[in-house]
Amino acid sequence: MRSGNEPVTARSPLRLRFWLGVWGLLWAAGGTAAFSLAGRPGWAAACGVLALIVVVDLVMVVRHIRQGPHYQPGPDIPPYEPPRG
Template sequence: MWLSVWGLGWAIFGMAAFALVGRPGWAAACGVLWVVATIDMTMILRHIRQGPHYQPGRDVPPYAPPDGRPPYRPARSRPPYRFPPQHRHP
């Protein structure tokens, strides 16, 4: 949100400064940036006011595991670690 406030302040300052100097193109560009920063800040404030949303805990999987198996295997049922084959170069 603070980045939006920072951008909003600079956009307003830039639009006023360029309008006073007589650069209407740059003033219009800063005006467009002002509108974008205002919309961005509005969306951020809306999301802040909505509050936290439900987030499932670690015990809730994001989807059903395939084949009805658990998503992991306990350490005792894993095959033993084997080193990769050694390649010998001539």
């Protein structure tokens, strides 16, 4: 529901989320490799699962970035009335 007081210049932080995801993916992949070499399969599996989750998140972020901006009502559109009832 719109309240009518949203910021006019609001932006989605998708690019920041993308780069933080890349950073997390590097750490998770590095952790997977390091724990595998150290003979710690449990920790390696945990880092591998985390890396998989980060990859899925990065795919979603890239998908949202490629979709482009979506329609948002401007300041000249009055706020919606709350539902009655």
